[in-house]
Structures are given as structure tokens and as C-alpha cells.
Amino acid sequence: MGPLIPLDIIPEQWNNVIAVIIGMAFGFIMEGSGFSSSRKIVGLFYGYDFTVLRVFFTATVTTAIGLYYFSYLGWIDMSLVYIHPTYLTAAIVGGLIMGVGFVAGGYCPGTSLIGAAIGRIDGMVFTLGLMIGIFFFSEGFSIFEGLYNGGFMGYITITEYFNISSQLFIFLFTVVAVAAFYFTTLIRRRVKQVNY
Amino acid sequence: MSKVYIIFASLLILVAFGLVLLPDTEHEDQIPPEALLKEIMNQSRFLSADLIAARIIDEDPSIMLVDVRTAEAYNSYSLPGAINIPLKETLDEEWQPYLNQRGVDVVFFSNGDLFADQAWILCSRLGYKNLYVMEGGLNQWFTQIMQPTVPPDTSPNEDFDLYSFRKAASIYFGGGAPAQSTQDIKGENIQIIRREKKTATAGGC
Amino acid sequence: MKNNNEKGTTYFNPYFGGVMLGLILLATFYITGRGLGxxxxxxxxxxxxxxxxxxxxxxxxxxxxxxxxxxxxxxxxxxxxxxxxxxxxxxxxxxxxxxxxFKTEHNPKITTRRRLIFAAIGGVFFGVGSQIARGCTSGAALSGAAVLSLGGFITMMAIFGSAYAFAYIFRKLWI
Known part of the structure; x- marks a missing residue:
């Protein structure tokens, strides 16, 4: 029965050791999939490389399907799993700002670390910029505070909000993902290739 | 388009579709009887009237008082800021958001301990957290806070401090201030024990 | 399960990488009850x-x-x-x-300096945005969407939607 640490099946002290091991696996796979290269990542937005979309959607779908099978089998108590809280305006505004950062910087925080780890200087500079951005935000917290707490809707899932079955939603999401994989290969054939 | 991809994609969709076909399992969300018994034996759910009075006076936002008596009893008298969830409506859908809260201590009270404790057991079985019971209920509230008795002269100083606090609280809550007000109110020395707020599993990024 | 690209550096097949990443994320939820970040x-x-x-x-x-x-x-x-x-x-x-x-990856049409300046600007934007939305692409979008969090999906759509919307402005940097 999981999750193991919140239920004290694995003692709390192991938490940090597990964090390092999970992080290593995460970093290894991300780097191996090409997430250390900013030009490869940004290909998604210009249609010459859809690796990010493929990896990202495959991962989301795999985890979601896995979690619900685990829940069905009684291996995991979904009520103990952390659900990212929904702050509607904060999520939208934050996401819009991050999108600009994504095309301008070519990385996101996770991938910039991976790029930095194998010596990409742009990755290191991005990480530094990230910290400066967080510093700006923290110093100007009084300005951002209303936005930060804007539109709180609780720890709600998309299926609770639209009142549909989670399993059905995951199935539809999987179909959409597979369709996206297919159509992006078509797009990629039509777009001028970029050598990087 | 290679054949392998088509096979893998079909497999993925099939696995996802299997999820839809799974029957809805009624997972036993309720805690097992052994665990419930263990929680019932644990007396830490009882909060004293003094502690609750101190938190009300402090206007502590992390406490929510729930009066489990009937609506008539609630309307005639209740604690300041308390909401009324009569015991028989404990399981009603509309009250669940109040009872199942993160980061807020829900304190049940009735005239005595009994009904409040029953509400506590019901909500504990539902798996709700941060639930408490006011020790002795409103009866104890009256004898301790509203009409505190002067401790005997031989009592230790702490008892007198507690008495001063109760007397001050009594005035705060509009109770009959006791006649023997000769003793100086030596400041409110009661220890307000602030519990560290429980945090849920912290987020990702 | 390897995929050669033009220059001969080998990356995992993206679907293989995706499944592995998904399993790691699943293991993370199973063990710790929370996602990555x-x-x-x-x-x-x-x-x-x-x-x-x-x-x-x-x-x-x-x-x-x-x-x-x-x-x-x-x-x-x-x-x-x-x-x-x-x-x-x-x-x-x-x-x-x-x-x-050690190298800076950039479009040969732009200078290294320009690439680094924009990398820093991108970082600053991401820093502010990730604090407002309480998470970035891994914490909010990936881990959030995997547990079907409404906020996770909204953040994900906002990030990618805005990135596509602004892609045209920054096209000189990349293509």
C-alpha cells in the first residue's frame, strides 16, 4: 500500500536518499532523451523537432494510467497523493510568463539544469537567470501577492471540476496524445529541417 | 510510419481503455477498527476550555468551533464564532467542506463530552484530520471560564494565574464577573500552546 | 531503442524516454506521494x-x-x-x-553573446512565472497533469500556448 513515505512504510530518514536516486534516474532519462539541448527543445515551437512533446505526453499518460491502475489494485491511496492546488489566475498568468521565458531562453528550469550538468553554458546562464527571477519575485512579493493567491479553487482535479470519470478522461487524453504524435510527424515532414 | 509504432500506440490505447472498463471499486476509505480504537484511546483530542478560550481571545484563524447540539440550543447560546452542525446532520453533504479541512483545527463541543465525541468518531472514520473535542463541553466552559472559583489560599501560584486568566476571559465573554475582584490581575500568564501547523505533502517545483 | 540524428549523437527513442520518465514519475508518486520538480x-x-x-x-x-x-x-x-x-x-x-x-548551443546566425543574453532573460521570466504558478514545467505541468490536477493542466496549456504565441517574435533566435 502506497504512498510509502506518507504512510511510514519507508521511514522519513530515507526521504533524501530516495530523492537523490529518483533525481538521478530523472536526470539520466531526460538527458538521454535530448532535453539537454535547447535547440532540440525549442524545435517543438517551430515544428522541426517534436521530441519534447513526445516524451512529455508519453510520460504524463504513462503515469496517469499507472496511478489509476495502482489505485484500482489498492496499491496506492490517491487521497494521500499531493494534488497540485489550483489558483486559476496565478496558473494562467504564471504559465503565460513561463511560455515567454521558454521560447526566449530555450530551456525550462529542469532542462536547464540538465544542460548545465553536461557543460552547456546557456543552461548555466538560464539557471542563474532563474534564480534572479525568483529573487525579483520574492523581493516584490507585495506586488505579486494578489496574483499569487488569485482564483483559489482548492486541491481539485480536472475530472472533479468537469464532473466526468477520471478513467474516461485518461482514455480520451491517451487518444489525443497518440493523435498528436501522428500529426506532428506529418508537420515535421513539411517543415524545413534545421541542423543543430 | 513503422509497424512497431502502430503496435505500441494500439497497445497504449488498449491499456488506457482497460481503465475505463474497470469496475468502480469501493475502496474502504474508512480506517480499520483497530486504528480507530487506537485513536479513541488517545486522549490528545481533548482540548481544555482554557486553551480554547485563549485561542478565541487571540482571534486565532486556525480554529473552527463546531456546536453539535440542536439548532434551538445553538440559537439560545453558543460560543462566539461557533458554527452549528447538529449531530444528526454530521454526514450531510453540505457540511463536509467545513469538517474536512487542511490546516484548520475543528473543535467539536456540546453540553458535555458525549455528543461532541460521537461527532469526532464519525469524522475520524471518514479519515478527516485535525479534529478535536472540547473537554467537558459547555458545562465545563461555564464552571471554568464563565464562573471561575477562587482557588484556596494554599494553592500554588500557577493556580492563581490560571484564575486571573479565567476571570479576564469571563469578562471578555460577557460572563458574570465574580464579586471577589480584590486580587490583582497579574497579566495573562497562561501558556498558549500553539501547535505547529500540519503541512500536507509539499508541492513539486 | 536508440535513435540517430544527423550529427551522430545518440538519443533515446522519444517514446522509450517518455515511458521511462513516466515510470520514474509513477515510482516517485508511489514512494513519496508527490511529483518531481x-x-x-x-x-x-x-x-x-x-x-x-x-x-x-x-x-x-x-x-x-x-x-x-x-x-x-x-x-x-x-x-x-x-x-x-x-x-x-x-x-x-x-x-x-x-x-x-563546455559550449553554448546557438543558431549559427546569432552570436554566442546574444544567445546567452536571451537565455538569462528567459531564466528571469521562468523564475517569476514559476513562483506565481507555484511550479514549472516539471512540478506544475508534468507532475500536476499526471494526477489530473486542474491547475496542472491550466499551467501546462498556458506555458505551451504562450510559447507558441510568442514563437514568432523570437524566431530569429532559433531558425
Whole structure:
């Protein structure tokens, strides 16, 4: 029965050791999939490389399907799993700002670390910029505070909000993902290739 | 388009579709009887009237008082800021958001301990957290806070401090201030024990 | 399960990578009950640095003080340890595939300096945005969407939607 640490099946002290091991696996796979290269990542937005979309959607779908099978089998108590809280305006505004950062910087925080780890200087500079951005935000917290707490809707899932079955939603999401994989290969054939 | 991809994609969709076909399992969300018994034996759910009075006076936002008596009893008298969830409506859908809260201590009270404790057991079985019971209920509230008795002269100083606090609280809550007000109110020395707020599993990024 | 691209560096097949990443994320949820993240570690670093340089300021600030406690160092968080692992894992993968090299990756049409300036600007934007939305692409979008969090999906759509919307403005940087 999981999750193991919140239920004290694995003692709390192991938490940090597990964090390092999970992080290593995460970093290894991300780097191996090409997430250390900013030009490869940004290909998604210009249609010459859809690796990010493929990896990202495959991962989301795999985890979601896995979690619900685990829940069905009684291996995991979904009520103990952390659900990212929904702050509607904060999520939208934050996401819009991050999108600009994504095309301008070519990385996101996770991938910039991976790029930095194998010596990409742009990755290191991005990480530094990230910290400066967080510093700006923290110093100007009084300005951002209303936005930060804007539109709180609780720890709600998309299926609770639209009142549909989670399993059905995951199935539809999987179909959409597979369709996206297919159509992006078509797009990629039509777009001028970029050598990087 | 290679054949392998088509096979893998079909497999993925099939696995996802299997999820839809799974029957809805009624997972036993309720805690097992052994665990419930263990929680019932644990007396830490009882909060004293003094502690609750101190938190009300402090206007502590992390406490929510729930009066489990009937609506008539609630309307005639209740604690300041308390909401009324009569015991028989404990399981009603509309009250669940109040009872199942993160980061807020829900304190049940009735005239005595009994009904409040029953509400506590019901909500504990539902798996709700941060639930408490006011020790002795409103009866104890009256004898301790509203009409505190002067401790005997031989009592230790702490008892007198507690008495001063109760007397001050009594005035705060509009109770009959006791006649023997000769003793100086030596400041409110009661220890307000602030519990560290429980945090849920912290987020990702 | 390897996929050769033009230059001969080998990357995993993206679907293989995706499934592996999904299984890691699943294991993370199974073991710890929470998802992965990256910007949280950067936040801890900033909090720790500010706390070191100006402890009084950090304590008084409404934002830093949320992450400072008396008994734990601000760097002693799950995400910091996870990120240490990420750096090590990525280094290992890069070393095995022969990709370890100090270089700035950029479009040959632009200068290295220009690329680095925009990388820094992008970082700043991501820093502010990830704090407002309480997570970045890994914490909010990936881990959030995997547990079907409404906020996770909204953040994901906002990030990618905005990136596509602004792609045209920044096209000179990349193509």
C-alpha cells in the first residue's frame, strides 16, 4: 500500500536518499532523451523537432494510467497523493510568463539544469537567470501577492471540476496524445529541417 | 510510419481503455477498527476550555468551533464564532467542506463530552484530520471560564494565574464577573500552546 | 531503442524516454506521494542565499519567511536533494553518450553573446512565472497533469500556448 513515505512504510530518514536516486534516474532519462539541448527543445515551437512533446505526453499518460491502475489494485491511496492546488489566475498568468521565458531562453528550469550538468553554458546562464527571477519575485512579493493567491479553487482535479470519470478522461487524453504524435510527424515532414 | 509504432500506440490505447472498463471499486476509505480504537484511546483530542478560550481571545484563524447540539440550543447560546452542525446532520453533504479541512483545527463541543465525541468518531472514520473535542463541553466552559472559583489560599501560584486568566476571559465573554475582584490581575500568564501547523505533502517545483 | 540524428549523437527513442520518465514519475508518486520538480530547488537556493547574506531581511519578508524554519536549513528540502540527483544523472548520461563539453548551443546566425543574453532573460521570466504558478514545467505541468490536477493542466496549456504565441517574435533566435 502506497504512498510509502506518507504512510511510514519507508521511514522519513530515507526521504533524501530516495530523492537523490529518483533525481538521478530523472536526470539520466531526460538527458538521454535530448532535453539537454535547447535547440532540440525549442524545435517543438517551430515544428522541426517534436521530441519534447513526445516524451512529455508519453510520460504524463504513462503515469496517469499507472496511478489509476495502482489505485484500482489498492496499491496506492490517491487521497494521500499531493494534488497540485489550483489558483486559476496565478496558473494562467504564471504559465503565460513561463511560455515567454521558454521560447526566449530555450530551456525550462529542469532542462536547464540538465544542460548545465553536461557543460552547456546557456543552461548555466538560464539557471542563474532563474534564480534572479525568483529573487525579483520574492523581493516584490507585495506586488505579486494578489496574483499569487488569485482564483483559489482548492486541491481539485480536472475530472472533479468537469464532473466526468477520471478513467474516461485518461482514455480520451491517451487518444489525443497518440493523435498528436501522428500529426506532428506529418508537420515535421513539411517543415524545413534545421541542423543543430 | 513503422509497424512497431502502430503496435505500441494500439497497445497504449488498449491499456488506457482497460481503465475505463474497470469496475468502480469501493475502496474502504474508512480506517480499520483497530486504528480507530487506537485513536479513541488517545486522549490528545481533548482540548481544555482554557486553551480554547485563549485561542478565541487571540482571534486565532486556525480554529473552527463546531456546536453539535440542536439548532434551538445553538440559537439560545453558543460560543462566539461557533458554527452549528447538529449531530444528526454530521454526514450531510453540505457540511463536509467545513469538517474536512487542511490546516484548520475543528473543535467539536456540546453540553458535555458525549455528543461532541460521537461527532469526532464519525469524522475520524471518514479519515478527516485535525479534529478535536472540547473537554467537558459547555458545562465545563461555564464552571471554568464563565464562573471561575477562587482557588484556596494554599494553592500554588500557577493556580492563581490560571484564575486571573479565567476571570479576564469571563469578562471578555460577557460572563458574570465574580464579586471577589480584590486580587490583582497579574497579566495573562497562561501558556498558549500553539501547535505547529500540519503541512500536507509539499508541492513539486 | 536508440535513435540517430544527423550529427551522430545518440538519443533515446522519444517514446522509450517518455515511458521511462513516466515510470520514474509513477515510482516517485508511489514512494513519496508527490511529483518531481526543479524550480523549487532554485527557490531554496535563493532563500538560503538571502538568509545567509541578510537574515533579518529574509525573516521579515512575507515570501522568504514561508520557507525558513528554525530547525531546518532552507537547503534541506526534498527538491534540493532531487536536483543534486538530476545533475549527477544527467552528467552520467552525457558522459556515457560523449556529450560532455563546455559550449553554448546557438543558431549559427546569432552570436554566442546574444544567445546567452536571451537565455538569462528567459531564466528571469521562468523564475517569476514559476513562483506565481507555484511550479514549472516539471512540478506544475508534468507532475500536476499526471494526477489530473486542474491547475496542472491550466499551467501546462498556458506555458505551451504562450510559447507558441510568442514563437514568432523570437524566431530569429532559433531558425
Amino acid at each position: 526543479a524550480s523549487g530547488a532554485a527557490k531554496s537556493t535563493v532563500v538560503a542565499a538571502v538568509d545567509r547574506v541578510a537574515p533579518k531581511h529574509a525573516e521579515e519578508s512575507a515570501y522568504y519567511s514561508k520557507f525558513i524554519s528554525d530547525d531546518l536549513h532552507p537547503m534541506n528540502t526534498w527538491l534540493v536533494f532531487e536536483v543534486i540527483g538530476v545533475l549527477a544523472g544527467a552528467f552520467l548520461s552525457g558522459a556515457l553518450a560523449g556529450r560532455l563539453k
